Amino acid sequence: xxxxxxxxxxxxxxxxxxxxxxxxxxxxxxxxxxxxxxxxxxxxxxxxxxxxxxxxxxxxxxxxxxxxxxxxxxxxxxxxxxxxxxxxxxxxxxxxxxxxxxxxxxxxxxxxxxxxxxxxxxxxxxxxxxxxxxxxxxxxxxxxxxxxxxxxxxxxxxxxxxxxxxxxxxxxxxxxxxxxxxxxxxxxxxxxxxxxxxxxxxxxxxxxxxxxxxxxxxxxxxxxx
Amino acid sequence: xxxxxxxxxxxxxxxxxxxxxxxxxxxxxxxxxxxxxxxxxxxxxxxxxxxxxxxxxxxxxxxxxxxxxxxxxxxxxxxxxxxxxxxxxxxxxxxxxxxxxxxxxxxxxxxxxxxxxxxxxxxxxxxxxxxxxxxxxxxxxxxxxxxxxxxxxxxxxxxxxxxxxxxxxxxxxxxxxxxxxxxxxxxxxxxxxxxxxxxxxxxxxxxxxxxxxxxxxxxxxxxxx
DNA sequence: CCTTACACCTGAACGTGTTCAAACCTGTCT
DNA sequence: AGACAGGTTTGAACACGTTCAGGTGTAAGG
Numbered sequence: 001x002x003x004x005x006x007x008x009x010x011x012x013x014x015x016x017x018x019x020x021x022x023x024x025x026x027x028x029x030x031x032x033x034x035x036x037x038x039x040x041x042x043x044x045x046x047x048x049x050x051x052x053x054x055x056x057x058x059x060x061x062x063x064x065x066x067x068x069x070x071x072x073x074x075x076x077x078x079x080x081x082x083x084x085x086x087x088x089x090x091x092x093x094x095x096x097x098x099x100x101x102x103x104x105x106x107x108x109x110x111x112x113x114x115x116x117x118x119x120x121x122x123x124x125x126x127x128x129x130x131x132x133x134x135x136x137x138x139x140x141x142x143x144x145x146x147x148x149x150x151x152x153x154x155x156x157x158x159x160x161x162x163x164x165x166x167x168x169x170x171x172x173x174x175x176x177x178x179x180x181x182x183x184x185x186x187x188x189x190x191x192x193x194x195x196x197x198x199x200x201x202x203x204x205x206x207x208x209x210x211x212x213x214x215x216x217x218x219x220x221x222x223x224x225x
Numbered sequence: 226x227x228x229x230x231x232x233x234x235x236x237x238x239x240x241x242x243x244x245x246x247x248x249x250x251x252x253x254x255x256x257x258x259x260x261x262x263x264x265x266x267x268x269x270x271x272x273x274x275x276x277x278x279x280x281x282x283x284x285x286x287x288x289x290x291x292x293x294x295x296x297x298x299x300x301x302x303x304x305x306x307x308x309x310x311x312x313x314x315x316x317x318x319x320x321x322x323x324x325x326x327x328x329x330x331x332x333x334x335x336x337x338x339x340x341x342x343x344x345x346x347x348x349x350x351x352x353x354x355x356x357x358x359x360x361x362x363x364x365x366x367x368x369x370x371x372x373x374x375x376x377x378x379x380x381x382x383x384x385x386x387x388x389x390x391x392x393x394x395x396x397x398x399x400x401x402x403x404x405x406x407x408x409x410x411x412x413x414x415x416x417x418x419x420x421x422x423x424x425x426x427x428x429x430x431x432x433x434x435x436x437x438x439x440x441x442x443x444x445x446x447x448x449x450x
Numbered sequence: 451c452c453t454t455a456c457a458c459c460t461g462a463a464c465g466t467g468t469t470c471a472a473a474c475c476t477g478t479c480t
Numbered sequence: 481a482g483a484c485a486g487g488t489t490t491g492a493a494c495a496c497g498t499t500c501a502g503g504t505g506t507a508a509g510g
Contacts, residue, residue, distance in 0.1 A: 010458070035497060045460045047499080056497065114339040115400060175340060178448070187445050190438050197435050210422050213415050220412050223403070235488070260467060270490045272469080281467065 014052040016042040018066075021049075021059045022106060030060070030109035057121045060109045061128075068131050071099050075138060085146025086196040092138060093166050093188055097173055097181070107174050123167055136163045148199050154211060157218040158199075164221075165195055239277040241267040243291075246274075246284045247331060255285070255334035282346045285334045286353075293356050296324050300363060310371025311421040317363060318391050318413055322398055322406070332399050348392055361388045373424050379436060382443040383424075389446075390420055 020041035024033035035056055039046045053059045078091040100107055113122040120127040139162040143150070150158065169191060173184035202211055245267035249258035260281055264271045278284045303316040325332050338347040345352040364387040368375070375383060394416060398409035427436055 013458080034495080036495090046497095047461070048459055050498065051457095051459070112337075112339055112341065114337055115396070116337065117400060171340070172446070175342060183445055183448055187442060190442050190445070194435065194438050194442070197438075210419065213419050213422075217412060217415050217419070220408055220415070221397070223408055238488085259465080261465095271467095272491070273489055275468065276488070 010052075013042075013044065013048065017044065017049050017052055018059060018062055022063055022103070025060075025106045025109070026103060029105050030056075057109065060106055061121055063103070063106055064110060065131065067099060067103075068134070071095055074099070079138070079142060079145070085142065085148045085199070086192050088142045088146055089139075089162065089195065090188060090192040092142060093169050093192075096166075096170060097184070097188075100170075100174075101181075104174055107170070111171055111174055132163065135166065136160055139163055139166075148196070149203060150199055151203055151211065153215060154202055157215060157222075160222060161218060162195070165191060235277075238267075238269065238273065242269065242274050242277055243284060243287055247288055247328070250285075250331045250334070251328060254330050255281075282334065282338075285331055286346055288328070288331055289335060290356065292324060292328075293359070296320055299324070304363070304367060304370070310367065310373045310424070311417050313367045313371055314364075314387065314420065315413060315417045317367060318394050318417075321391075321395060322409070322413075325395075325399075326406075329399055332395070336396055336399055357388065360391065361385055364388055364391075373421070374428060375424055376427055376436065378440060379427055382440060382447075385447060386443060387420070390416060 017038065021033065021038045024037055024041060027033075035049055036046055038059075039049045042049070049059075053062060074095045075092055078095045079088050082088040082091040110121055111123070113119040113125075115124050116122040117124040119125060122128065123132060136159045139159040142162070143155075143158055169184070169188050172187055173181050176184040178184070201207055242263065246258065246263045249262055249266060252258075260274055261271050263284075264274045267274070274284075278287060299320045300317055303320045304313050307313040307316040335346055336348070338344040338350075340349045341347045342349040344350060347353065348357065361384045364384040367387070368380075368383055394409070394413050397412055398406050401409040403409070426432055
């Protein structure tokens, strides 16, 4: 009686490990949950975990990738449901925060790599480029649909800059210990407002020299960090 | 013939360990240099290193504290020697970059803690509060002597904000792999210019709503991150 | 039915940061 | 001199992430 289940045994095992890991991470934090614990909870030997995940960090990465996939529809409807640039921006980031609310400890492990760019798990690394580009595409769309007029020279840099803003908001939210992450919530609100105001101002002739400098900074940062 | 040297034996040993560690960090990076290597190079047993330094990270911290002390006079004269706010701001940060140029690998270990605030070595932690306050005092002085008029409500937040800018610049510099860290140098130049322009603009009546929002963000961030 | 191949899994072993009970000085008091 | 105290030093031991030489099961080919 071999099960006709389409999910292969391997897939099942890798999921068992991932789920065991996430549960332990949530319960006791990333550092306290050992690979031996994880494997044991999943009912396999330690080595099995490494057969499916290259490292402890890679488990977090797998979680993040799955989460990213699952969030796509919610992002789509959040953006569509929000009127105007500022609301769309806020809505997109809100989707992520809401999704991750039970897993802040897990995300913390990802984000502590900082902006290393060498570290495979860093949001800036080559390994996370695909997911990063996917996010940036959303911001491009928000800019288009948000109905904000923006100078030609600035436009190509904006999706990346908004992604950067998003990372900052998530970072702050992950570290925020205020009840219900209220502080991070307020920061998102204010941040979105400020970003929007800045974009509106960016068109004024007076701001041209400043804009040129800011654009050069963006190019500099994109260079490798 | 006991040496009348005022440095006690303990102090000598702790220095031996610190120097051995720094040399190894520079040669092979923070991660590759093991505590056993360090102790061995210093001519002591592994445990001795832990008698003087609570952790491997703490060695880096000791280096940073010593460096900070040693830099104070250079900062003083750099600020005094530069005319105007923008130049002073740039000069102060330049002193640090120049001082750390041989030890970027060491600093990298410090900064990878990110903005954790729980982690003892983070620039945002309670353990580094003294050093942080010292830096902020410098920025307060730069603001006073730089001859920039700034709105009353914004003023108290500015030294902290400039410190934040400094940390960003150092962070980028540490991660920057461009030859001679040229990119980070350019970023510092542009960043200082942008900051200065923003401060000049901050007085304009038109920017009042934006300023209020920015101030609230600063208060939010200072809250715990 | 046996052989082969290979995906899957095992658990001992390695190198790491860190801890700690015990040993070793070195100066002081009796 | 001997005993004591306490700062300093030792090196084995621990727990962790990770590796790896091998074991196990299963499906295909003969």
